[in-house]
Amino acid sequence: MVSQILFLLLTLAAVGLFTVNFRKIIRNIRLGKDIDRSDQPQKRLMTMLRVAFGQSKMVVRPIPAFLHFFVYVGFVIINIEVLEIMIDGLFGTHRIFHGLGGLYNFLIGSFEILALTVWLSCVIFLIRRHVLKLKRFRGVEMTSWPKSDANYILITEILLMTAFLLMNAADAKLQTLGASHYVSAGSFPVSQFFMGILPNSESALITLERACWWFHIVGILAFLNYLPYSKHFHILFAFPNTYFSNLKPKGAFTNMASVTNEVKAMLDPSFVPAETEPGKFGAKDVTDLNWVNLMNAYTCTECGRCTSVCPANITGKLLSPRKIMMDTRDRVTEVGKNIDKHGQDYQDGKSLLDDYISREEIWACTSCNACVEACPVNIDPLQIIMELRQFAVMEESQAPASINAMMGNIENNQAPWKYSPADRLNWAEGN
Amino acid sequence: MEFKVPTMAELMAAGEEPEILFWVGCAGSYDERAQKITRDICKILHHVGIKYAVLGTEESCTGDPAKRAGNEFLFQMQAMTNIEVLNAYNIKKIVTGCPHCFNTIKNEYPGLGGSYEVIHHTQLIQDLINEGKLKAEGGESFKGRKITYHDPCYLGRANGIYEAPRKALEVLDAELVEMKRCKSNGLCCGAGGAQMFKEPEKGNKDINVERIDEALQTNPQVIAAGCPFCMTMLSDGIKLKDKEQEVKVLDIAEITVRANGL
Known part of the structure; x- marks a missing residue:
């Protein structure tokens, strides 16, 4: 009961704090001048589905696109697991969705594979930044905070996935030991390989499973509250940003x-x-x-x-x-x-x-x-x-002075260079 | 020129209307190198028998460089003056020799009261090839020659026109090679956004040199362009690399005229 109350309070505090910061960002965005982007809702929706949801512009660079795809799909799909964690946390249940049977096993199995791919992708991302030292991640604007921000995000995701897999491994082992409360549910294509390195005592396993469970969910809530301060905010804003993006040809600048x-x-x-x-x-x-x-x-x-x-x-x-x-x-x-x-x-x-x-x-x-x-x-x-x-x-x-000269020429000669308008057709005389 | 280039004023006086207005642009009117391209576009129009006209001294800058430099006022003054002229002549269709004029008239004039069907000259050439009115016969043979095409930003990324210029080159039976950065990923020649009219900011290389280095990696005999500003930048780059003898920078209109012996 204590843990349920603690869970509820933590969740409320995390969601509350996030809401406050999120609203501040919305307020900040509204400091901008108005522009009407309510036209062509269907086209906008399609743009959002294609570009943000479908990641269509990522594929230009296949390697990061591939890795990012895993992290992205992992993020979206593993959130289904978070739903179960929330319900379990609030009502003191354990693996509430296990009644889904075969489907549940399939889901948990998929989450595990995704968790592994997210884990691997994040490690490769860190290697790209710190070992391969890709030029794209450098530059004058990439000062210490932007660099740290990227590291925090990747390390957090690695830790979250590690906790998730360890939690499952402990759970799976508890299931084989027939521990009460640990219903036989889920399939563990990845974490089964960790079972061997885990302790054999039931109490130690329960401690580990609970610790990982709490780490995973507290980590997610903390990460949620990190978003408003971080470049990682794109996981939310990519969607409205593409929806409200410019639909006109790129060369068409707005007329004031x-x-x-x-x-x-x-x-x-x-x-x-x-x-x-x-x-x-x-x-x-x-x-x-x-x-x-x-x-x-x-x-x-x-x-x-x-x-x-x-x-x-x-x-x-x-x-x-x-x-x-x-x-x-x-x-x-x-x-x-x-x-x-x-x-x-x-x-x-x-x-x-x-x-x-x-x-x-x-x-x-x-x-x-x-x-x-x-x-x-x-x-x-x-x-x-x-x-x-x-x-x-x-x-x-x-x-710049030369730009002023160019504009002066347009004003006086109707051309950006200092030629007489009377000579505009002289080219027709040539060969 | 072997024929007279008709102006709108003359056509109007004769009570005639052109099928298409050829918008020459400032570079095409005054820049010596671009003037050649302008004449070649006229040669093509004349050859296929399209009834066309130019504005001549009634044409004036579209306002593109002013707008990209941030002078919206000057841009709109130019735009509205041009629109008045175009509308007075009841112009319906325009072909431009410059992607900047093309983009501005096509995308930025409609909001100020000037709506026309606007095409770039490479699109016109593609259409004429498709209609069988233009071939690659009777002139210089480009067969087997290595040609690489440089995408002008205001034709490519700005308006998504990547195929028309390439189609105009395919008919030559030449060997078309793409640069590493091409089409939507094409590298700017360095002239856009009013850069043409100022010295570049401090850096370690000029943009046109970066682009020429890339073009030369394809070992081309011809670098094909579709924009008078790109033409200047690329030609300057070739001169700097002392490759004027081996590599020619030619506009698609020039290549078409040569291939057809016009």
Whole structure:
């Protein structure tokens, strides 16, 4: 009974704490400007099913796709086991679903195989990071916290799977010993091999089985509460992030409606624009971005596929699309903390542009969309870069001199170079 | 040129309408290397007998480099001015010689009141090959020659057009080789996003050199392009590598014109 109460309290505390932190993140995302992504629900649903659920963009890199697939399927399916653990924990039962008989055996057997593949995949992931030292996991933005974050996630998953398999091994051995309370249920294709190394005494086995059971579930609850602080948040946000992702061709940049009104009024004096709020052009800080940009930032799992295909980054420039996303998340988290501490209108005098992302970074972008294409969860770093450029150019007139010259040429000669518009058809004279 | 390139103003004065408007673009109008491509596109249009016209001095920058540089105001000024001209001429279909113009008119003009059917010249060439109006006969033979095609970002990733330019090359019976980074994974030439008009940021290599190194790994005789900016970047890269004699950088329109002896 004591353990049931303890279990209930732990679960409530964990879920409660997670809810508080999760709502803070939602609040932070809502600091972004509005953008309508409610159109074409069917297409959106299909995109989510294909990209997030079906992992369609992962397959570009087959090895990590294969390993990630195991961890992903393991995560989704082993959660069925968590349901049983929850019920057992609350009602003091043991393996409540054992009545399913053959199906139960099949399920437990499958979980074990998945647990083993998750375990192996995570070990290989650690090897890729620390032994093979893949370039993708390095870079200026991969400072100590992002690196540790990745390690914590992988080690936790390895420990959780180890506990799960040891728990089953102890349970299986208890079943063969005919221990009361331990009903004969489940099949143990993996953990049967550990039975030999376990102690033979019933009490020691029960202690081990209970310890692993508690470690597994407490570990899961702790991990749940780690998510809001971690890049691992993608396991939840990959789904809404792909659902609300851009459905237009990647080359189609949004036309700013406020500018359209001004230009129309200039070209046609009789045009009366609809009342719109005087906003600023582009983005200086995260609150100038839209909520999809901010959700993108919370979804990023820092895999670095974007940066590894960025032509600027490949050739040694400062720009890294992954850093753009990480900076955006760090900044919006900071803004959120300021709100919690000092209230809604507090200004800390800092901004995303300059304090986090430098001018040198934003001007190195070729807008080639390689980063957008590479992202397995449809994050769009390019849109944030463009918003920052818009602020620099339209609010501050702070473009590089040669860019100003190019724009001056367009204004005066209708071409980005200094040629006379009268000569535009001269090519037709040549051979 | 052996024939006169018709302008919209002339057609209008004669009470005629073109089947398609050829949007030349700034590079195609002023850049010496790109002018050759422009003339070749006209040669193709002329050869197959499509009724076309250009805007001539009435054309102006689509606003693409201004928009990618963050100057939305200048972009929309350009866009609306162009749309006014296009709509006044009642234009329905446009072929562009530049993926940037293509992308901007196709994707960003409709929201500002300019909706047209827009195709890139490689798509036009593909259509003409499919219709049997263009072959690869009567000119230079590309048979067995090694050609690698560089995907322009604003044609490929931006608009998902990977097949049309390749189809236009397949007809040559040449040996098409792909670079390691191609199609949706293609590497930018380094000119997009208004980079064409500024010096690159500090780094350890220029993007066009990175791309040329990759192209040269395929040991090509021809590097095929479909964008005047890529053309500049790739040609500069080839010059830097001192490979101008062995490797030619040619636009798909140029290759088509040569193969057909136009």
